[in-house]
Amino acid sequence: xxxxxxxxxxxxxxxxxxxxxxxxxxxxxxxxxxxxxxxxxxxxxxxxxxxxxxxxxxxxxxxxxxxxxxxxxxxxxxxxxxxxxxxxxxxxxxxxxxxxxxxxxxxxxxxxxxxxxxxxxxxxxxxxxxxxxxxxxxxxxxxxxxxxxxxxxxxxxxxxxxxxxxxxxxxxxxxxxxxxxxxxxxxxxxxxxxxxxxxxxxxxxxxxxxxxxxxxxxxxxxxxxxxxxxxxxxxxxxxxxxxxxxxxxxxxxxxxxxxxxxxxxxxxxxxxxxxxxxxxxxxxxxxxxxxxxx
Amino acid sequence: xxxxxxxxxxxxxxxxxxxxxxxxxxxxxxxxxxxxxxxxxxxxxxxxxxxxxxxxxxxxxxxxxxxxxxxxxxxxxxxxxxxxxxxxxxxxxxxxxxxxxxxxxxxxxxxxxxxxxxxxxxxxxxxxxxxxxxxxxxxxxxxxxxxxxxxxxxxxxxxxxxxxxxxxxxxxxxxxxxxxxxxxxxxxxxxxxxxxxxxxxxxxxxxxxxxxxxxxxxxxxxxxxxxxxxxxxxxxxxxxxxxxxxxxxxxxxxxxxxxxxxxxxxxxxxxxxxxxxxxxxxxxxxxxxxxxxxxxxxxxxxxxxxxxxxxxxxxxxxxxxxxxxxxxxxxxxxxxxxxxxxxxxxxxxxxxxxxxxxxxxxxxxxxxxxxxxxxxxxxxxxxxxxxxxxxxxxxxxxxxxxxxxxxxxxxx
Numbered sequence: 082x083x084x085x086x087x088x089x090x091x092x093x094x095x096x097x098x099x100x101x102x103x104x105x106x107x108x109x110x111x112x113x114x115x116x117x118x119x120x121x122x123x124x125x126x127x128x129x130x131x132x133x134x135x136x137x138x139x140x141x142x143x144x145x146x147x148x149x150x151x152x153x154x155x156x157x158x159x160x161x162x163x164x165x166x167x168x169x170x171x172x173x174x175x176x177x178x179x180x181x182x183x184x185x186x187x188x189x190x191x192x193x194x195x196x197x198x199x200x201x202x203x204x205x206x207x208x209x210x211x212x213x214x215x216x217x218x219x220x221x222x223x224x225x226x227x228x229x230x231x232x233x234x235x236x237x238x239x240x241x242x243x244x245x246x247x248x249x250x251x252x253x254x255x256x257x258x259x260x261x262x263x264x265x266x267x268x269x270x271x272x273x274x275x276x277x278x279x280x281x282x283x284x285x286x287x288x289x290x291x292x293x294x295x296x297x298x299x300x301x302x303x304x305x306x307x308x309x310x311x312x313x314x315x316x317x318x319x320x321x322x323x324x325x326x327x328x329x330x331x332x333x334x335x336x337x338x339x340x341x342x343x344x345x346x347x348x349x350x351x352x353x354x355x356x357x358x359x360x361x362x363x364x365x366x367x368x369x370x371x372x373x374x375x
Numbered sequence: 376x377x378x379x380x381x382x383x384x385x386x387x388x389x390x391x392x393x394x395x396x397x398x399x400x401x402x403x404x405x406x407x408x409x410x411x412x413x414x415x416x417x418x419x420x421x422x423x424x425x426x427x428x429x430x431x432x433x434x435x436x437x438x439x440x441x442x443x444x445x446x447x448x449x450x451x452x453x454x455x456x457x458x459x460x461x462x463x464x465x466x467x468x469x470x471x472x473x474x475x476x477x478x479x480x481x482x483x484x485x486x487x488x489x490x491x492x493x494x495x496x497x498x499x500x501x502x503x504x505x506x507x508x509x510x511x512x513x514x515x516x517x518x519x520x521x522x523x524x525x526x527x528x529x530x531x532x533x534x535x536x537x538x539x540x541x542x543x544x545x546x547x548x549x550x551x552x553x554x555x556x557x558x559x560x561x562x563x564x565x566x567x568x569x570x571x572x573x574x575x576x577x578x579x580x581x582x583x584x585x586x587x588x589x590x591x592x593x594x595x596x597x598x599x600x601x602x603x604x605x606x607x608x609x610x611x612x613x614x615x616x617x618x619x620x621x622x623x624x625x626x627x628x629x630x631x632x633x634x635x636x637x638x639x640x641x642x643x644x645x646x647x648x649x650x651x652x653x654x655x656x657x658x659x660x661x662x663x664x665x666x667x668x669x670x671x672x673x674x675x676x677x678x679x680x681x682x683x684x685x686x687x688x689x690x691x692x693x694x695x696x697x698x699x700x701x702x703x704x705x706x707x708x709x710x711x712x713x714x715x716x717x718x719x720x721x722x723x724x725x726x727x728x729x730x731x732x733x734x735x736x737x738x739x740x741x742x743x744x745x746x747x748x749x750x751x752x753x754x755x756x757x758x759x760x761x762x763x764x765x766x767x768x769x770x771x772x773x774x775x776x777x778x779x780x781x782x783x784x785x786x787x
Contacts, residue, residue, distance in 0.1 A: 084599075091596050098592065189418075197422030199615045201650035210595065210627045219595045219627060288592060293619040293648035297420065297590040304592070336596060343569075345556045345586030 087216040088336045089329050094222035096328015099351075100320040101229040102284040102305035103312070104236065105277040110314045111240060112249040112273030115165075115176040120281065121302020122187035127153045127282025128202065128294050129195050135203040142205060146286070150279050157278025161271045169266050170256050191296050202289040225287030230321060232280065237318045249273060307355035313368020323366060327351045407718045410476040411436070411453040411705070414483045419460035420589065420614065421485070424644060427689040428506065429455060431698020432482060432705075434687035439706040441685070449718050451709065458487065465491035473499060479723050480504060482705055485639075486560030489513050489520055496520060501723035502730065504708070506701035507639065508662065509755040511563045511787050518754035521730060523704045523744050524663035525760045525781055527560075527612050527637060528567020533762040533781035534635055534661035535568075535579055538608055547576060551583040551606035551632075553597070553621055555613045562586075564612045570787040582606050589613065591620040598624030601632065608659075612637040618645040622654065631657070638662040641693040642765060642772055653770040660693065663781070665743045666765035667696045668774045673742035674699075693765075700743035707739045745778070 102124060109117045117123075130152045134145035164183060168176050206221035240246035252259040252269040260266050288301055308327050312319035335347030358365060413432065417425045436451050444450055456472055458465045465488050472478070481496070481503035483489070488503065489510060496503055496519035508530055509522035524530065539548040550572070554565040565584055572581040582604035585597045598621060601609060609625075609632050611618050618640055625632055634655075636645060641660035646652035660666070665674035678699060681687035689695040712721055712729035734748040745761045760781035765772050 088596055091593070095592050192418055192422065197418070197425070199423050199619075199644065199648040201619075201648055208623065208626060217595065217599065217627065219593055222593060291623055293616050295423065295590070295616060297616060300588065300590050301592070304588075332596065336600065339586060340583070340600075343584060348556065348586070348588055 083215045087218075088332050090216065090218060091222065092329040092332025093325045094218070094226045094328065095332065096308070096324035096326070097226040097229040097321070098222060098284065098287055098324075099301075099305045099308045099328060100312075100324030101225065101232065101280060101287065102301055103309035103320050103324065104229075104232060104317060105280045105284070106305065106309040107312075107314060107317055107320060108236065108280065109273045109277045110253070111317075112253055113165075113176065113270045114173050114253045115180060116314070117183075117277065118177070118180045119183040119187055119302075120277070120305065121299035122184050122191075123153075123157070123278050123281035124285045124288070124301055125191055125294075125296055125299045126156055126187060127278065128285035128289050128298055129191060130156070130282065131205075131286055131289075132200055132202060132294050133195075136200070142203065145203075146205070150282055153278045153282035154275040157274040157276070158271055160278075161274040165270060165274070166267055169270065170260075188296055188299065197295075200294045202292055202294045204291040205286050206290045208291050221287055221290040228283060228287070229324075232283070233317050233321050236276075240317060245272075304351065307351040310355050310365055311358050313365025315369045316365070316367035319365070319367030327354060330354065406448055406450055407721070408450045408452055409709070409721055410478045411451055412472045412476050412478040412481045413453050413455045414458050414465060414481060414488050415455045416460040416484055417455075417457055419458070421460055421639065423615075424639065424694045425484075427692070427694040428484075428698040428701075430687055430689035431681075431695040432506070432702035433698075434681040434685045434689075435699055435702025435706060438681060438685045439702075439710075443706070443710055447710070447713050447718050449709075449713060449721075451706065453482070458484065460485060460487050462487035462491040466495075469495055473501075479721055480705060480709065480726050482506075482701060483520065486510060486558055486563075490559065493520055499723070500727075502727040504701060504705045506697045508637065509753075510560055511567050512559060513754055514786050515754070516752050518751075519727065520754055521749060522755040523700060523735075523747055525755050526567055526784070527564040528571065528787075529760060529781045529784050530637065530662050530762050531564070531568050531610050531612065531635065532571050532579070532784055533663075533760070533779050534659065534764055535608065535610075536782060537661075537762075537764060537776055537779045538635075538659075539578060542607070545577075547578055547580040549580045549582050549605050549607045551585070551601040551604065551609045552581070553585050553587065553594075553601075553609060553611045553613070553617060555589055555617065556586050557589045557613075561613045567784060567787050568610065571782075571784050574785065575782075587617060587620075590616045594620045594624035595627045596624075597621075598628050598630065601625075602628050602630045606632055608632065609634045611635070611640065613640060615640045615645045615648045619648050622649060634658045636660045638664060638693045638697050642767055643667075643692045644694070646767070651770075652767055652772070655767045656770070658767060659775065660765045661762050661779075662693075663745065663760065663762050664693075664700050665696050666763045666772070666774045666777070667692045668765055668772045670774055677741035677743070696743060700740060703740040703743055704735050704747065707735045710739075711735075 105120050131149045134140050134149050164179050206224050211218040248264045249269045252266050256266050308324045312323035331347050334350045339347050440450050483503045483505045503520045505522045508524040509526045552565045555561045572579040583601050642655050646655040708730045711733050712726045716725045730749045734746050737746045747756045761778045764776040766775040
């Protein structure tokens with residue numbers, strides 16, 4: 082029974098990591114209605130920035146972490162300025178296609194700049210797990226879970242209770258209308274990309290702490306996709322619940338069903354949940370239902 | 376017969392001999408050029424090791440061209456094709472490769488090449504020579520794709536039996552496998568061991584078979600299962616990221632179960648990804664090829680020759696050894712084909728026949744590979760299979776065992 086509870090806790094924490102990466106999707110979507118297919122690539126860009134500042138530049142973690150977050154924010158800002166700002170007012174579809182192009186470009190850039198070698202990622206969170214009796218909780222996931230909840234509460238408040246957040250939501254509704262109301266569309270979208278890149282970098286630190294870094298790490302973007310769709314692409318608070326549910330189901334499947342079937346159903350089950358949700362409730366658990374009056 | 380006529384005959388014979396002698400070297404010197412297509416992954420999952428592996432095999436082709444090739448009047452040209460380790464990419468590239476190069480052999484990399492070309496190469500009558508161990512799903516008679524090593528499962532089982540002997544006692548060795556469904560080859564590696572364990576419960580007790588992603592989020596829970604099951608060794612033949620995640624999972628559980636890796640994710644690669652070889656102390660790599668350890672072996676000496684005289688820049692490690700051994704058995708087979716058929720008009724079919732006609736001795740591959748006797752029954756030698764075992768001792772890779780017998784593994 083202890084192990085069963087432990088598997089539930091670990092699963093919930095892994096789910097919260099997915100929620101953090103998915104938060105990058107949602108923040109950008111909330112501000113621009115653009116689904117960023119390159120979210121996983123932002124995670125590896127963030128990962129490589131952290132690796133560079135610690136392992137290459139030799140900075141202490143206290144210096145390298147804030148510096149990495151600033152640099153990641155600058156990368157997000159640069160991406161928006163170079164690739165997306167000219168598309169403001171154009172169809173959302175063209176912006177989404179740009180993110181598909183970004184996915185390929187960023188992957189290629191990582192290979193070109195950093196090379197293909199597998200690199201040791203710095204140990205940011207203690208490797209020693211937390212022991213609660215017979216239960217064992219990985220420290221990086223535990224701290225990551227707390228960070229995710231704090232980030233979700235903060236961002237929910239920002240988007241729903243502050244003038245700037247509400248402005249960003251207005252931008253997502255319609256660029257032209259928002260612009261005519263005096264809202265800086267460019268500023269809102271740029272801020273969303275900065276925020277998305279910073280969240281991805283925090284996700285990279287939790288995900289990769291003490292492990293290895295390659296461009297394969299971008300796969301976590303796909304793992305986070307079911308969480309974002311399950312929650313609904315507009316809901317930041319909903320990501321917590323969606324992530325916890327998906328993480329627990331995945332963990333129980335991995336630990337109890339996979340040994341029986343001799344396969345990896347645990348890797349697939351989040352996508353099964355995602356497809357089921359898209360069939361039953363296309364807007365996700367907490368997504369906005371848009372009513373169009375004709 | 377008069378003196379005059381004798382002199383005339385002698386003159387005629389001398390002239391004929393001179394003419395023959397003159398034409399023979401001319402014929403040998405008349406340069407024949409053949410092409411090799413090299414399938415490579417410089418931007419996919421094995422991009423990290425590809426430049427090293429490619430360096431190894433290309434240095435061998437340079438060495439052969441400048442030594443044996445000159446004697447035989449043959450030059451082997453080669454060209455790398457980027458496949459991204461993707462079967463669809465290989466399949467789409469192949470018609471272009473064939474028409475551009477008309478190769479007498481393909482030098483392949485891994486599972487996607489096998490999956491994409493196993494139906495095409497028999498039709499095109501071009502053999503492919505791999506560097507890796509073989510795959511159970513490609514274990515068919517009349518193959519056109521060949522591996523110098525047995526299947527990964529053969530190599531694992533050879534190692535596991537050696538480990539059981541080292542441990543002593545009559546109990547079967549408790550083994551866990553960490554695999555991935557990301558590639559059919561990874562699944563195949565696990566399936567072969569599973570079958571062997573099923574048929575030999577007195578030797579191997581398979582306590583856990585775990586499948587994960589190629590970049591796992593966290594394996595602490597999975598490693599706890601492995602520890603609880605009492606595993607004495609953990610087999611990981613997938614990639615370095617999984618080895619690193621497993622190691623961290625074991626450390627989190629306070630366990631130190633030795634990990635057995637293969638050549639493509641071996642001790643130097645996984646140690647590097649973990650931050651240092653010393654973290655792999657007591658872990659193993661096992662494969663049917665020379666171990667790139669510090670000891671002075673014929674393989675090491677040949678590597679030094681390639682570095683000194685043929686521009687090899689790759690470090691002395693298992694990946695370089697893989698590239699060099701692949702290059703060596705490829706050129707040896709071509710050498711045998713030239714011996715049997717002459718330098719002119721060599722075809723892929725002749726190269727394949729030469730592979731079956733004569734064993735490739737360990738001397739011909741400078742000790743990189745054991746003596747290989749291929750037969751039409753399988754894409755790899757079925758007899759005389761051996762594995763070598765490397766380990767990390769005091770932070771250095773050392774040879775733990777050489778020439779370990781591989782038991783008979785049934786086809787799965």
